[in-house]
Amino acid sequence: MTAGSFATLAFERALPVAPAVLWQVWTAPAARAIWAAPSPVVAVEFLEADSRVGGREVSLCKVAGEPDIRCELGWLDMVAPGEGALDRAAGRSVNYEVVSRAGVSLSGALVTARIAAEGGGSGLQVTVQLANLAEDMTAGYRAGFAAGLDNLAALARRVMVIERVIAAPPAAVWGAWWSAETLPRWWGPEGFSCRTRRIDLRAGGEWVFDMIGPDGTVWPNHHRYAAVIPEARIDYALHWGEDGPKHADAWVRFEEAGGATRVTLGMAFATEGEWQEAKGFGAEALGLQTLGKLAALLG
Structure with missing residues (x-):
């Protein structure tokens, strides 16, 4: 040709x-x-x-x-x-x-x-x-x-997808997610809490925090934010502790759904083995619990 x-x-x-x-x-x-x-x-x-x-x-x-x-x-x-x-x-x-x-x-x-x-x-x-x-x-x-x-x-x-429709408009869901005050209040499964060490919510920003389990176990986390489109999408990387190894590239999408908001959380794990490990300990159910806490915060 x-x-x-x-x-x-x-x-x-x-x-x-x-x-x-x-x-x-x-x-x-x-x-x-x-x-x-x-x-x-x-x-x-x-x-x-x-x-x-x-x-x-x-x-x-x-x-x-x-x-x-x-x-x-x-x-x-x-x-x-x-x-x-x-x-x-x-x-x-x-x-x-x-x-x-x-x-x-x-x-x-x-x-x-x-x-x-x-x-x-x-x-x-x-x-x-x-x-x-x-x-x-x-x-x-x-x-x-x-x-x-x-x-x-x-x-x-090696990709995991978690989705929930939340009975609130995208602006409200975005406001609860992209806020240094409210994000730590609901992030994590039921019974978990967050202890923020540093938070800067913007493209190029980060959130360094500890997840604290019901039994007091501490899991250090570090989110590094990449692209951000208000009320539409956040791309970020998940690290094991501050400046630790990256274990997943993640994104969250917010889509209007008849007056409500469809929230889709995607995670591309670094290896298929890490995906299998996350699947094994119930990461999907725990992620749905996390989005459930967000829904509860919004009433």
């Missing part, structure tokens, strides 16, 4: 995770930043990321000794599993992508993804309608997309 030509590329993956988990891995910027690089020699830098309809994602693919490749992505349609008129176990997204180098547009594409329950897990189907502009990008697009989806499949096996 040559510049000015068109191609349709199709990709499929079957994963042993629930559609709601796969949806978060596919759309959440914190997760996309982990699986986006097609190979170890490529570093992907996200300049902007807003995964809502009308939002866009801008990233640079960097390879030593070569000009950066810029990708601009815009979300045109997003229906999460369980929403809209689709099968409640299915979801879809549509986005455009424009790839450029040194200010020259190399390709444009329309990407349609469908996520559906399949055999106890999920199936992901992605169709890329590609227009080659300045040069033929077909082979590179096919290889890069396939490698990225392989990364996504590996990541999905």
Whole structure:
């Protein structure tokens, strides 16, 4: 193929995770930043990321000794599993992508993804309608997309998703979450309390604190905050104690749901072993207890 030509590329993956988990891995910027690089020699830098309809994602693919490749992505349609008129176990997204180098547009594409329950897990189907502009990008697009989806499949096996609908508008839920006064009052499972050592709630900020269990056991924690979109999203990293090893990249999303707020908490653990350990001690149930305390605070 040559510049000015068109191609349709199709990709499929079957994963042993629930559609709601796969949806978060596919759309959440914190997760996309982990699986986006097609190979170890490529570093992907996200300049902007807003995964809502009308939002866009801008990233640079960097390879030593070569000009950066810029990708601009815009979300045109997003229906999460369980929403809209689709099968409640299915979801879809549509986005455009424009790839450029040194200010020259190399390709444009329309990407349609469908996520559906399949055999106890999920199936992901992605169709890329590609227009080659300045040069033929077909082979590179096919290889890069396939490698990225392989990364996504590996990541999905170590992601945990916890969700609750809270009977309060997003502004109220956000206010209770993003407040140095109220956050320590409800954070943690039932019977746990927080002892704050340092708190600075902003993009680039942090929260250093101890979780104290019902029996007095102390677990040091350190949250480092990355991207923050008020009333919509917080991305952060979880560390074992102040400046300790990172054990997860996390995000929380706030979405209006008929006058209430759907709160989705996602965690991508550093290893599948850490995910299994968290699963084993009941992290999902404990996370739901934490969101229950938030709901109780809001009345």
